[in-house]
Amino acid sequence: MSEAPAILSVRNVSKHFGGVQALNRVSFDVHPGEVVALAGDNGAGKSTVIKAISGVFRYEDGDVLLDGKRVAFASPQEARDNGIETIYQDLALADNLSIGANIFLGREPVKKLFGFLPVIDRKAMDDAAKATMEKLDFHVSRLKAPVAAFSGGQRQAVAIGRAIYWNARLVIMDEPTAALGVPEQLKVIALIQSLKAQGKGVIFISHNLRDIFEVADRIVVFRRGENAGERKPNETTGDEIVRLMVGK
Numbered sequence: 001m002s003e004a005p006a007i008l009s010v011r012n013v014s015k016h017f018g019g020v021q022a023l024n025r026v027s028f029d030v031h032p033g034e035v036v037a038l039a040g041d042n043g044a045g046k047s048t049v050i051k052a053i054s055g056v057f058r059y060e061d062g063d064v065l066l067d068g069k070r071v072a073f074a075s076p077q078e079a080r081d082n083g084i085e086t087i088y089q090d091l092a093l094a095d096n097l098s099i100g101a102n103i104f105l106g107r108e109p110v111k112k113l114f115g116f117l118p119v120i121d122r123k124a125m126d127d128a129a130k131a132t133m134e135k136l137d138f139h140v141s142r143l144k145a146p147v148a149a150f151s152g153g154q155r156q157a158v159a160i161g162r163a164i165y166w167n168a169r170l171v172i173m174d175e176p177t178a179a180l181g182v183p184e185q186l187k188v189i190a191l192i193q194s195l196k197a198q199g200k201g202v203i204f205i206s207h208n209l210r211d212i213f214e215v216a217d218r219i220v221v222f223r224r225g226e227n228a229g230e231r232k233p234n235e236t237t238g239d240e241i242v243r244l245m246v247g248k
């Protein structure tokens with residue numbers, strides 16, 4: 001059976017911050033319907049590589065290919081416009097805005113007042129926010145409240161809701177379960193499985209090996225900014241992944 005072409009290919013990507021070589025020629029692929037887990041110790045370069053993919057900052061060397069074409073997004077918005085939704089570890093939500101406003105950030109729906117005056121359609125945003133959050137089975141009663149008033153788990157749900165609403169082809173999640181309670185963690189895992197069933201590509205970063213073994217089709221291990229190995233969950237063990245992470 002031949003594999004479908006990769007949605008995303010990361011090829012020999014490098015990036016440094018001052019004297020720190022955060023990424024040194026890292027490579028991996030993500031195929032449609034595939035969940036790729038990025039594993040690695042603190043500071044291994046996991047967040048840096050996804051920020052290089054999603055336009056938070058530029059990579060210096062190597063290539064990021066989307067559907068085989070080289071891309072170098074100038075901003076996360078540009079990555080979103082190309083079907084890549086990223087849920088950042090440091091949660092890029094606008095604190096002072098509502099759920100709906102966060103979902104539509106930079107892509108607000110517009111209606112015509114008096115038939116000609118363009119204004120932002122807040123009702124459409126609130127309705128979409130409500131429907132999306134219900135789909136996720138997260139029930140938020142305060143649709144108009146700024147998300148600053150929400151818990152970590154609720155904020156995570158809003159970020160995931162944004163990816164769902166915009167029907168991204170590649171969803172990148174950096175530690176999506178770290179701040180969540182157990183029931184919410186299970187929901188996120190179920191959600192990743194449903195993204196996979198819809199044929200989307202998922203990059204999932206986690207320190208939780210149990211979650212990784214539960215959802216990943218492939219585990220890509222980073223160590224100090226370099227590829228340290230790649231395994232299928234059914235062909236490895238947690239011990240081996242940890243050994244790859246620490247280099248022993």
Ligand SMILES: Nc1ncnc2c1ncn2[C@@H]1O[C@H](COP(=O)(O)OP(=O)(O)OP(=O)(O)O)[C@@H](O)[C@H]1O
Pocket residue numbers: 017020021022040041042043044045046047048049089
């Ligand atoms: N904005 C930045 N400025 C300077 N150095 C940075 C910056 N972001 C990351 N680094 C450095 O790059 C390296 C990789 O960091 P990165 O955040 O990618 O690690 P990580 O694998 O996501 O770790 P963690 O599991 O702790 O989130 C680290 O040495 C870190 O200190």
Ligand SMILES: [Mg+2]
Pocket residue numbers: 046047048089174
């Ligand atoms: Mg990180």
